[in-house]
Amino acid sequence: MSRKTDVLVIGSGAAGLTAAYAAAKKGARVKLVCDGMGCLAISGGSIDLLGYDREGNRLANPYDGFAALSPEHPYSIAGAEKTKEALKEFGAALKSKGYELKAGADAGGAPQNTLVPTIMGTLKPTYLYDAAQSPEALVSAKKVLVTSVKGFRECRSRLVIDQLRRYPELENIDFKEKVLPAPFPEYGRSLTALDLAHFADTTRGLEWMREHLRGLGENYDLVLLPPIIGAKASSPVRKEAEEIMKAPFAEMLSLPPGVQGIRLRSALIGLLEDMDVEFYENSQAGNAKIENGICVELESASTNRRVIHKPGTIVAATGGIISGGVSLKQGLVEEAVFGLPIAAPRDVEEWSSKDIFGEHLFSRMGVKTDNNFRPVNNSGEVLINNVFFAGGTLGGYDYAREKSGHGTAIATGWIAGCLAAEEALNNARNQAGAN
Ligand SMILES: Cc1cc2nc3c(=O)[nH]c(=O)nc-3n(C[C@H](O)[C@H](O)[C@H](O)COP(=O)(O)OP(=O)(O)OC[C@H]3O[C@@H](n4cnc5c(N)ncnc54)[C@H](O)[C@@H]3O)c2cc1C
Structure with a gap:
């Protein structure tokens, strides 16, 4: 069966969802094929743009690091201006779904990374985060209350405090802890952040939060909470939390599944539903x-449905090795959907470094593109003219090391979605004119 489609997007991670929205906003008829949810649902919902330079130095202003990136880095291809524009448009779209992001800025208003604590007591530089929260208050705070919930074993407030105190910029903070009671029995397993966040979205959960968070932040500059205040993009409890606690607050980033990523994902899905x-x-x-x-045809296959698509253009946002967008075989690396070759040494020993936190070649392996994110060979010739790549499938960067995951996915997803829509619509117009 064939259906009329302008743009077919493959992948429902941050890059695919963003590309689908950008293409639909340009007026294209968009279909999205995916075999899984992507990393968004297991991630923290804050948008890392560029946290560290290649030498591992933390960047205060993420855009300051762009000039030193290699030419094949997705940000070098996108450029700082288009990246800024993509993030701005992305933020404006999310706001309409009740999920407002704010960007860190220094006293003069220049972009700035913000250090967000995790439930392991580490700090992560990120750029855009939930506007209801104030992680930026941490570095200037004098008194901070760190909370956890009984039965939620992943988050131990004492451990968080001990770890955070090791950071020189936090050593003078007077940290205190508070363990909130378990809101419901553990039913034979430990509670997860998602259990608690879903609970907060119920009427009983909202009452529980109002009762147990009330006044918690009096005499504190900041309250750190596990990520438990609602799993929905527009959970009312998040909007009330600061007022209830009488202090600014920030959720700590948790282990997967990522409550904050699930919120972001649900806002994006809502946008796509609005765009049909x-x-x-x-x-x-x-x-x-x-x-x-x-590419004149592409198939999507589930257990009970096989569809032949004949889209005008395609955005391939299939992620990296984890999501199956890049496939590794013995001595051979390939882009998985179109079978595009990816340059890699034959000796697999060279793919990784002995230092677990060092630079691993496999992390940077991905599709090489032209300036319009179309796949090219080593001589720079475009391999498939109507396919645009975005996100983790792209080569030339290591999101985990440099902390640029959602930032690269959203920037390249937005640009690829716009380019794919423009080309499909132009071709359709030319075709109609010729007929
Ligand atoms: C645990 C974890 C936490 C993270 N936390 C953060 C964070 O807090 N902030 C941040 O900025 N970044 C974070 N990241 C990084 C970030 O999630 C990724 O870099 C980024 O989201 C990649 O998005 P993507 O859309 O390119 O790919 P993915 O999210 O990997 O999505 C790929 C999509 O393609 C689909 N797919 C693949 N092959 C096919 C196929 N043949 N047919 C159909 N569908 C296919 C997959 O099912 C999936 O839907 C985190 C990553 C992980 C693993």
Whole structure:
């Protein structure tokens, strides 16, 4: 069966969802095929832009690091101005779904990374975060209350405090802890952040939060909470929390599944539903038919449904090794949907470093593109003219080391989505004119 589609997006991580929205906003008819939820649902929902330079130095202003990035880095291809524009448009779209992001800024208003604590007591530089929260208050705070919940074993307030005190910029803070009671029995297993966040979205949960968080922050400059205040993009408890506690607050980033990432994902899905984007979930894209450098057909297959798509253009946002966008075989690395070769040493020993926190070549392996994110060979020739790549499938960067995960996914997803829509709509117009 074939259906009329302007843009087919493959992947429902941050890059695919952003690309689908950007393309639909340009007026394209968009379909989205995905065989899983992507990393967004297991991630923290804050948007890392560029936390560290190549030498591992923390960047105060993320854009200050752009000039030193290698030419094949997605930000070098996108450019700082288009990245800023993409993040701005992305933020404006999310706001309409009740999920407002704010960007860190220094006293003069220049962009600035903010250090967000995790429930392991580490600090992570991030750029955009939930506007209801104030992690930026941590570095200037004098008194901070760190909370945990009985039965939620992943978050131990004492451990968080001990770890945070090791950071020179936090050593003068007077940290105190408070363990909140378990809101419901553990039913034979420890509570998760998601259990607690879903509970907060119920009427009983909201009452529980109002009772147990009330006045908690009096005499503190900041309250650190586990990520438990609602799993929805627009959970009312998040908007009330600061007022209830009588202090600014910030949620600590947790282990997967990521409550904050789930909130962000649900806001993005809501946007796509508003734009009538058609979803093919649990469906794997494959069997691409390429004719004269154009992908003319692509199949999506689930256990009970096989569809042949004939889109005008395609955005491939299939993620990296974890999500299956890049496939590793013995001595051979390939882009998984179109079988595009990815340069890699034959000796797999060279793919990783002996230092677990060092630079690993496999992290940077991905599709090489032209300035419009179309795949190219080593001589720079475009391999498939109507396919645009975005996010973790792209090569030339290591998001985990430099802390640029959602930032690169959103910037390249936005740009690829716009380019794919423009090309599909132009071709359709030219075709209509020729007929
Ligand atoms: C545990 C964890 C926590 C993180 N936390 C943060 C954070 O707090 N902030 C931050 O900025 N970054 C974070 N990151 C990094 C960030 O999640 C990723 O860098 C970024 O989201 C990648 O997005 P993506 O859309 O490119 O790919 P992915 O999220 O990997 O999505 C790929 C999509 O493609 C689909 N797919 C693949 N192959 C096919 C196929 N053949 N057919 C159909 N569908 C296919 C997958 O099912 C999936 O939907 C985190 C990453 C992890 C693993």
